[in-house]
Amino acid sequence: MGYIAPVNNYQYQQYAERVTMKDYDPYQLTPVYRVQPYRRSNRDFEDQLERQMNRTDQTDEVTIKKELPLYHSAPIPPHLIPKYTGKGQHFNESI
Known part of the structure; x- marks a missing residue:
């Protein structure tokens, strides 16, 4: 007998x-x-969007040209260059 x-x-x-x-x-x-x-069956709508995009691009270019430049670069005076760079201090200009 087995066990179940x-x-x-x-x-x-x-x-x-x-x-x-x-x-x-x-x-x-x-x-x-x-x-x-x-x-799309409506090509006029696409043309209208293209015209509107071109118009906004042109107005953006005009406003950018009218604005002042972001920075103004002025030439550095020659007598200040040796002071800041350390070069040219030991030269005599009278030679």
């Missing part, structure tokens, strides 16, 4: 379901459909 281990009915039922489900595909793929091109 007590097995919970739910465990056996889940095992039976796993074994019998051989048709299950965990990597199920969905088909990819062709994309239809989107065509």
Whole structure:
């Protein structure tokens, strides 16, 4: 006589379901459909947008030209160059 281990009915039922489900595909793929091109029938709307963009670009250029420059570069006086760079201090100009 052998010993029969007590097995919970739910465990056996889940095992039976796993074994019998051989048709299950965990990597199920969905088909990819062709994309239809989107065509606008109203070309006037696009022309209007292009004109509006060109107009704003032109006004931006005009406002940039009217504005003051961001920085002003002035030439450095020659007598200050040796003071800051340390070069040319030991030369005599009378030679």
